[in-house]
Amino acid sequence: MAKLTFHGGVHPWDGKALSKDKPMKAIVPQGEMVYPLSQHIGAPAVPVVKKGDRVLTGQKIAEAGGFVSAPIYATVSGTVKAIEPRRVVTGDMVNAIIIDNDRLFEEVSYTPNDPEALDKKEIVELIKEAGVVGMGGAGFPTHVKLSPKEPEKIEYVIANCAECEPYLTSDYRRMLEEPEKLVEGLKIILRLFDNAQGILAIEDNKPDCIALLGGLVENEERITVKALKTKYPQGAERQIIYATTGREINSSMLPADAGCVVDNVDTIVAVYHAVKEGRPLMNRIVTVTGDAVRDPRNFYVRIGMNYRDLIEEAGGFKSEPEKVVSGGPMMGFALFDLDVPTTKTASALLCMTRDEVSMMEPGPCINCGRCVEACPGRVVPRRLAVIAEHHDAEAFVANDGMECCECGCCSYVCPAKRQLTQSIKSMRKTVLANRKKQG
Amino acid sequence: MSSILKVSSNPHVRSKDTTARIMQYVVIALLPAAAFGVYNFGIHALLLILTTVATTVLAEYIYTRCMKKKSSIGDFSAVVTGLLLALNLPPMAPLWIGVIGGLFAIIVVKMLFGGLGQNFMNPALGARCFLLISFTSIMTNFDCDAYTGATPLAVIKSGEGSVALTDMIIGRTAGTIGETSMIALLAGAVFLLVMKVIDLRVPASYILSFAVFVLIFGGRGIDGTYLLSELAGGGLMLGAFFMATDYVTRPITKNGQYLFGIFLGVMTGIFRLFGPSAEGVSYAIILGNLLVPLIEQVTRPAAFGKRAVRKGGKQA
Ligand code: SF4
Ligand code: SF4
Numbered sequence: 001m002a003k004l005t006f007h008g009g010v011h012p013w014d015g016k017a018l019s020k021d022k023p024m025k026a027i028v029p030q031g032e033m034v035y036p037l038s039q040h041i042g043a044p045a046v047p048v049v050k051k052g053d054r055v056l057t058g059q060k061i062a063e064a065g066g067f068v069s070a071p072i073y074a075t076v077s078g079t080v081k082a083i084e085p086r087r088v089v090t091g092d093m094v095n096a097i098i099i100d101n102d103r104l105f106e107e108v109s110y111t112p113n114d115p116e117a118l119d120k121k122e123i124v125e126l127i128k129e130a131g132v133v134g135m136g137g138a139g140f141p142t143h144v145k146l147s148p149k150e151p152e153k154i155e156y157v158i159a160n161c162a163e164c165e166p167y168l169t170s171d172y173r174r175m176l177e178e179p180e181k182l183v184e185g186l187k188i189i190l191r192l193f194d195n196a197q198g199i200l201a202i203e204d205n206k207p208d209c210i211a212l213l214g215g216l217v218e219n220e221e222r223i224t225v226k227a228l229k230t231k232y233p234q235g236a237e238r239q240i241i242y243a244t245t246g247r248e249i250n251s252s253m254l255p256a257d258a259g260c261v262v263d264n265v266d267t268i269v270a271v272y273h274a275v276k277e278g279r280p281l282m283n284r285i286v287t288v289t290g291d292a293v294r295d296p297r298n299f300y301v302r303i304g305m306n307y308r309d310l311i312e313e314a315g316g317f318k319s320e321p322e323k324v325v326s327g328g329p330m331m332g333f334a335l336f337d338l339d340v341p342t343t344k345t346a347s348a349l350l351c352m353t354r355d356e357v358s359m360m361e362p363g364p365c366i367n368c369g370r371c372v373e374a375c376p377g378r379v380v381p382r383r384l385a386v387i388a389e390h391h392d393a394e395a396f397v398a399n400d401g402m403e404c405c406e407c408g409c410c411s412y413v414c415p416a417k418r419q420l421t422q423s424i425k426s427m428r429k430t431v432l433a434n435r436k437k438q439g
Numbered sequence: 440m441s442s443i444l445k446v447s448s449n450p451h452v453r454s455k456d457t458t459a460r461i462m463q464y465v466v467i468a469l470l471p472a473a474a475f476g477v478y479n480f481g482i483h484a485l486l487l488i489l490t491t492v493a494t495t496v497l498a499e500y501i502y503t504r505c506m507k508k509k510s511s512i513g514d515f516s517a518v519v520t521g522l523l524l525a526l527n528l529p530p531m532a533p534l535w536i537g538v539i540g541g542l543f544a545i546i547v548v549k550m551l552f553g554g555l556g557q558n559f560m561n562p563a564l565g566a567r568c569f570l571l572i573s574f575t576s577i578m579t580n581f582d583c584d585a586y587t588g589a590t591p592l593a594v595i596k597s598g599e600g601s602v603a604l605t606d607m608i609i610g611r612t613a614g615t616i617g618e619t620s621m622i623a624l625l626a627g628a629v630f631l632l633v634m635k636v637i638d639l640r641v642p643a644s645y646i647l648s649f650a651v652f653v654l655i656f657g658g659r660g661i662d663g664t665y666l667l668s669e670l671a672g673g674g675l676m677l678g679a680f681f682m683a684t685d686y687v688t689r690p691i692t693k694n695g696q697y698l699f700g701i702f703l704g705v706m707t708g709i710f711r712l713f714g715p716s717a718e719g720v721s722y723a724i725i726l727g728n729l730l731v732p733l734i735e736q737v738t739r740p741a742a743f744g745k746r747a748v749r750k751g752g753k754q755a
Binding site: 379409 | 457458556688689693740742745
């Protein structure tokens with residue numbers, strides 16, 4: 001059988017060996033905890049505590065600011081120290097709740113549920129209340145994703161277990177160590193869609209996960225495991241839908257338009273916690289890795305912890321890093337400063353001793369076509385980049401610039417080392433901002 | 440600590456490919472043909488190659504210096520141009536032909552248009568055609584110590600006499616320095632294919648469409664020897680694998696590359712069979728180069744997820 005895959009893509013060095021065999025390790029947070037009010041796409045959350053309040057672990061500290069929004073919970077017990085702007089991974093200053101951790105970890109109690117006894121509305125409500133958002137990076141509120149207009153038209157619920165970004169092993173560890181939660185979570189989501197099949201879509205560089213999960217769902221009529229060819233960006237939403245179902249959607253469509261719902265591993269586990277245990281989203285797995293870190297590994301992290309503390313837990317730096325990236329090397333954000341909090345969408349912290357990109361000088365484009373070949377969006381990156389540099393919004397849209405998913409493949413392959421993704425990305429931002437302005 | 444962290448847009452890793460490495464591979468791939476040319480035609484061919492390459496590299500260096508720009512000779516593209524041009528010269532051409540051709544290729548065809556990546560015509564080919572027009576008798580004189588008289592294609596065209604096919608495949612015939620040996624050229628082409636510098640889209644569609652054209656219009660029916668002679672003779676192999684594949688001057692879109700190849704095949708056929716000269720590859724490629732913007736325009740791929748929409752499916 002031909003392997004399930006998509007058009008384009010690249011094979012960067014995967015670096016997963018650094019951390020893949022390190023089990024998830026829980027960290028006990030020490031210092032202050034920072035909770036930015038925007039950790040998701042949509043309206044910022046609204047604080048429900050004020051300076052001086054004492055809060056418990058698991059207590060809601062900010063509620064959703066609208067339908068497309070998500071509440072935020074304290075992950076330690078302590079006192080609210082301030083509500084003020086703090087720097088986040090993107091470099092922006094975002095309003096945040098700061099909690100002084102008293103290290104007592106007093107926790108509220110949760111009411112577990114029997115998912116079988118809940119109706120659809122109650123399930124979505126629990127997920128919404130728990131503040132679950134897409135934890136693969138986008139941070140789209142999960143309850144919105146799970147409430148399409150026509151739920152009976154959803155035919156596939158795809159668990160995105162591709163983890164195609166180099167260096168990342170957090171999903172891998174989750175699948176190996178808590179596979180039951182993933183399967184249970186998927187079953188809960190399937191309860192919302194009567195006509196849907198569940199697919200666990202895993203890249204074939206993780207045969208152990210494929211075997212383990214395959215065994216677990218052997219007797220599940222509605223769930224199958226599908227092995228995908230290992231290639232970046234196999235886990236991009238549009239690409240994974242195409243690989244598993246053969247359906248194509250463009251940037252102005254939703255997965256639901258192709259009868260699909262896609263959620264990543266940690267998100268589905270969060271759904272499980274929210275529905276089955278009644279626990280809000282408070283933790284995630286973060287891979288701390290890279291050649292500058294002494295002991296690369298995977299951590300079970302309380303959201304709100306400072307990145308600096310994560311690095312401390314990984315044995316600190318063994319060499320001075322030149323670049324630190326939040327997320328993977330292909331799509332992650334380079335950090336100005338390590339002093340930023342872990343959020344719901346932080347999958348990894350990659351510390352590189354050398355920043356090879358800054359040593360490469362972009363030369364003239366030689367029209368080699370490698371960027372065209374690699375682009376999963378099937379656009380012509382070289383031309384889009386030129387158009388973007390001329391700030392020609394109209395031509396940019398006409399040449400399908402908005403179909404770019406910012407995966408980074410074009411810049412990765414370019415022998416002239418041109419910053420294609422960067423140019424295209426900033427032009428997309430401009431176009432989106434203009435659209436918003438015009439309403 | 441925060442001040443030393445480097446910040447830039449994603450991606451934060453890059454492939455090992457560089458422009459210079461790609462150009463070096465092309466140079467390596469041309470070496471068998473060049474070596475055979477020297478073996479076949481003697482020491483003057485070697486001097487001509489060296490002169491031409493030295494001219495292109497020096498011309499580019501001096502030009503960038505005069506323009507107060509950073510020197511670009513490190514990307515090896517000037518070496519490729521010089522070598523390609525030399526392989527397209529008659530073996531006994533005086534050395535100053537190499538100098539003039541090299542200057543024209545770099546200064547007029549390449550640098551005046553903005554340097555690497557901006558030229559719309561392959562510099563080596565542009566220079567060859569310039570030389571053909573300006574110094575016709577020198578450029579069409581293939582007499583040398585080893586061979587007197589016409590190139591194999593001219594012999595075939597005239598219909599008098601014949602050239603042994605094995606000689607053509609090995610390259611023991613008259614012709615330009617680098618075009619005669621099919622074997623040496625194919626060895627280089629295989630190297631480029633294996634190193635993924637080129638792919639088969641342009642060369643295969645070029646050679647196949649040319650073969651079909653010759654079968655239909657050659658007037659000799661299905662004659663294997665004649666067909667192979669047309670393929671092995673003249674500049675077809677050199678052109679199809681090393682000049683039509685020039686990144687800068689071929690279309691960047693997949694379908695555009697097939698279209699480009701077919702166009703070249705047909706034009707070469709027309710020039711060779713119906714034109715005044717037995718050759719046609721250079722002119723065909725230059726004509727094709729001029730059509731690239733148009734070809735790219737009509738072959739822009741449908742973006743992912745837009746195929747259905749374009750085919751009249753639901754508009755999202
Ligand atoms: S990969 Fe780089 S050099 Fe090649 S066509 Fe694209 S932009 Fe130009
Ligand atoms: S143009 Fe966009 S989608 Fe295409 S390779 Fe570049 S970043 Fe990825």
